[in-house]
Amino acid sequence: VSSKALFSVTGMTCSACAASVEKAVKRLPGIRQALVDLLNNRAQVLFYPSFVTEESIREAIEDAGFGATLLR
Ligand code: 9UX
Structure with missing residues (x-):
């Protein structure tokens, strides 16, 4: 079963x-x-979600040089 996350990405x-x-x-x-x-x-x-968290996805976006906020 997969989950869905929506991020706001700046930059x-x-x-x-x-x-x-x-x-x-x-x-x-x-x-x-x-x-x-x-x-x-x-x-x-x-x-x-058993393999990756919303927070690690958010951090990966930031590590790529962008701003990321979890919306939902
Ligand atoms: Mo998007 Mo192009 O930063 O340098 S404007 S890749």
Whole structure:
């Protein structure tokens, strides 16, 4: 069973930024899907909570150089 998390992501100014965020999230274990919406500054992630937490996803986005806040 996967969970869904929605993050607000700051600092994305081009589509390559959005691709970096997506790549950083997909590198983690337990990620089913990562969708980045550049225009709305959002990232929606489907993940398996036994393998990865919302907080580690948030940190991976920050480590890629962007700001991330868990919305829900
Ligand atoms: Mo291009 Mo997005 O340098 O930072 S990847 S604007």
